[in-house]
Amino acid sequence: MTSPQTASPQTAGAAPRTTLTRARVLESAVALADRDGLGALTMRSLAKELGIEAMSLYHHVANKEDLLDGVVDLVAAEIQDAVAALEPLPADAPPSAWKPAMRRQILTARSVLLRHPWAPTVLETRKSFSLHVVRYFDSLLALMRRGGFSYDLVHHAMHALGSRALGFSQELFEPDGAAAGSAAGGLPEAGAEDETVAMLEQMAEQVPHLVEMLAEVAHEQPGSTLGWCDDQTEFEFGLDLLLDGLDRLAADGRR
Amino acid sequence: MTSPQTASPQTAGAAPRTTLTRARVLESAVALADRDGLGALTMRSLAKELGIEAMSLYHHVANKEDLLDGVVDLVAAEIQDAVAALEPLPADAPPSAWKPAMRRQILTARSVLLRHPWAPTVLETRKSFSLHVVRYFDSLLALMRRGGFSYDLVHHAMHALGSRALGFSQELFEPDGAAAGSAAGGLPEAGAEDETVAMLEQMAEQVPHLVEMLAEVAHEQPGSTLGWCDDQTEFEFGLDLLLDGLDRLAADGRR
DNA sequence: ACGTAAGGCTTACGCCGTAAGTCTCCTCCG
DNA sequence: CGGAGGAGACTTACGGCGTAAGCCTTACGT
DSSP, X not given: OOSSSOOOOTTTOOOOGGGOOHHHHHHHHHHHHHHHOGGGOOHHHHHHHHTSOGGGGGGTOSSHHHHHHHXXXXXXXXXXXXXXXXXXXXXTOOGGGHHHHHHHHHHHHHHHHTTOTTHHHHHHTOSSOOHHHHHHHHHHHHHHHHTTOOHHHHHHHHHHHGGGGGTSOSOSSOSSXXXXXXXXXXXXXXXXXXXXXXXXXXXXXXXXXXXXXXXXXXXXXXXXXXSOSOHHHHHHHHHHHHHXXXXXXXXXXXX | OOSSSOOOOTTTOOOOGGGOOXXXXXXXXXXXXXXHOGGGOOHHHHXXXXXXXXXXXXXXXXXXXXXXXXXXXXXXXXXXXXXXXXXXXXXXXXXXXXXXXXXXXXXXXXXXXXXXXXXXXXXXXXXXOXXXXXXXXXXXXXXXXXXXXXXXXXXXXHHHHGGGGGTSOSOSSOSSHHHHHTSSOOSOTTSXXXXXXXHHHHTTTTSHHHHHHHHHHHHHSTTOSSSOSOHHHHHHHHHHHHHHHXXXXXXXXXX
């Protein structure tokens, strides 16, 4: 793997070291977190794991946030691989096939996350989604579209499922914080959100359904550019979905 | 509020300072987190807020974890107060009244949490629930029981609602981590879990439904003392509840 | 009146992330 | 083939964190 094979005996002539790449750093970080927990993942301990000094890591990651971004992306890629290995829906499947297919994808994602129990926590703290995560979401949207969902319903559905869609049960879309913070505003504000928009548009072909949904949902709500949805409405939608379902089960019991 | 009213002029004769109590420390911590965010809540900054030195805080809280425990408890108490202010269910309400009543409680809890956006994050990291949180849960259980739920269904329901029951959308019961860790075991193991059991039994009269539910659910699952439930089963239960509900909505659209 | 302990303060330690600077090769170009 | 340049390691150091350990004052109970 070294560029030429002159392994550079160095002073003492230790192993070639394979020169260390960002990929190797991220893989080590995942392994370390898997083994010793998220708390054990520090720049110093990761460096020790790799046999280098802490500061050397900064040649491959910008800072710790970037490291965590990369680590999440790696796990998301693992999920995507697992999902891609499933049999695809046959082209002539009926609309109702969306449900078992989606169930399978979500449980597959979950099986991967069970190997990285710390990942949800990290995922939650990211400011923007990794490409792999977004693509995975897009595949779920595609399934719902085939089930005959309007984009509006798809949108509510993603909120209701929340992070369950990724195989665990924490909320990905920020719980309340940021939305509450910018609730007063409403217009562009030219901040990091614009970058998000630009990024999304740029990967339009990679995540067609997502982009289309955003376009549709965005312009039917007057005040919101990407703020982006009414958290209260979404919360109540998901809540009612659950309460209604539970009530049905309870009513069966009462009968 | 000082024991006698001799306000102790001290050396320079500043304000009486009301002597500082655990309650005042916790209230300040909540205020600080509300104002500057969770990241700004450090022992040093909290001390500065109170006009004392960091180490002095340790006379009122055991350590930072204990501080956070207390802060969560304070927020939970605020939720309980808000819920208690709602009109109680009339004694002759029909079973079906559980649903709107529960909805109201949950949305009330949410309205409190919107004032403390950092609280869910902290709540999630607690090792055990505060008394106020547990009592709030018990009140939800009580409503479901009046709706004719079996304890088994109540149990599934709490998992499915997850932290939505507290007004936000993150999972309270640990996502996967601890359960996966002790999956191999199964029997008592005489660790912190025993303390939890003892504590729960001790407050049996404060949270009757919860205790009863635990008793019932526990002995019908062979391998688990308080490990405590099959996460996979609960995950699938909640997932199916949502998928079924969504499918119903989508089918309406298709029609 | 005095012992005592509650509740402040000071100092110091070992972690953390990371800014800044240095040294040592490898690679590429003339 | 020789020297420039840069990539990628290392060293040192800083400020912030939680908190262990110890000191000093003050107020209260006896």
